Amino acid sequence: MKNQTPVVEFIIFGLSSNHHVNAILFVVLSLVFFFTVVGNVAVVTLSLVDHRLQTPMYFFLRNFSLLEICFSFVILPRFLYSLLTERKSISVPGCFLQLLLFFLLGACIFFHVGMMSFDRYVAICRPLRYGTIMNGRVCSQLVLGCWVTSFCIMFPPAFMAVLVPFCGPNVIDHFYCDTAALLQLACADTAHIEVMLLVSTSVLILGNFIVTIVSYGCIITTILRIPSASGRKKAFSTCSAHLLVVVILYSSSIFRYVRRSQRGAEEFDKFVAFFFSVVAQLFNPYIYALRNAQVKQALKDVCTRAFSTCARHA
Numbered sequence: 001m002k003n004q005t006p007v008v009e010f011i012i013f014g015l016s017s018n019h020h021v022n023a024i025l026f027v028v029l030s031l032v033f034f035f036t037v038v039g040n041v042a043v044v045t046l047s048l049v050d051h052r053l054q055t056p057m058y059f060f061l062r063n064f065s066l067l068e069i070c071f072s073f074v075i076l077p078r079f080l081y082s083l084l085t086e087r088k089s090i091s092v093p094g095c096f097l098q099l100l101l102f103f104l105l106g107a108c109i110f111f112h113v114g115m116m117s118f119d120r121y122v123a124i125c126r127p128l129r130y131g132t133i134m135n136g137r138v139c140s141q142l143v144l145g146c147w148v149t150s151f152c153i154m155f156p157p158a159f160m161a162v163l164v165p166f167c168g169p170n171v172i173d174h175f176y177c178d179t180a181a182l183l184q185l186a187c188a189d190t191a192h193i194e195v196m197l198l199v200s201t202s203v204l205i206l207g208n209f210i211v212t213i214v215s216y217g218c219i220i221t222t223i224l225r226i227p228s229a230s231g232r233k234k235a236f237s238t239c240s241a242h243l244l245v246v247v248i249l250y251s252s253s254i255f256r257y258v259r260r261s262q263r264g265a266e267e268f269d270k271f272v273a274f275f276f277s278v279v280a281q282l283f284n285p286y287i288y289a290l291r292n293a294q295v296k297q298a299l300k301d302v303c304t305r306a307f308s309t310c311a312r313h314a
Contacts, residue, residue: 010182047059065289
């Protein structure tokens, strides 16, 4: 039998092999990473320091922003480093850790989108019972349940992918350690892992998608009953922005993960993955929170207090 040498490191190909393209990507993605982190840090900080933002909606947004910061750190710093230095190797344990964190944090993000849409449904469609239904205990239990459920759904298939033997080649045609590109390098049958991934991602993505769509459907129906034209316009403006993020997040994820085979379509996978792992993360804090009038006022008050403090000490 032919000797098979275990792989000790992977080479992550990235988005392009052209040096000039990589230089442009480094500048653009550095800005994307900066604004993603700054936007989410602003949401977390404001929701903690301003008493007007101590509501269930901002509790979920704060946790959502923390998730997005962690998710961005799982992918972008390593990718930016490879673009800057052109050192594309990653250790096998490092690759597997990135894969596990990607699935765990990604699953939590989907659950948070579902929870936030349900929260808005209760606030708009059941306003008199909102305080009773979405109390502090329930909100904490929902967030804890999100983490536990995400782990239970996504850890088994991700861990099974980690256990697959890899004996070369070792070039991952992606910009992070993703299952589709990784399983193509396996020197063993991975059909059972692909089935597990299909079941897990279908339950996760489609389940939360149904909750989100039903919630926004009920919200839109309620908005249409608002007698004031200006009130309807304002509500639709907020909902349309939220739905834009939902469309980007769910459409890209469904095309990428809810399919029978995890192999093939490398360029398509990279394109789609870029949307839900980079583009959607950039827009989320600005659409979900920083466009909100309460958040804008809180930001204005914090900046005013900061300038006043600096002026007194100058």
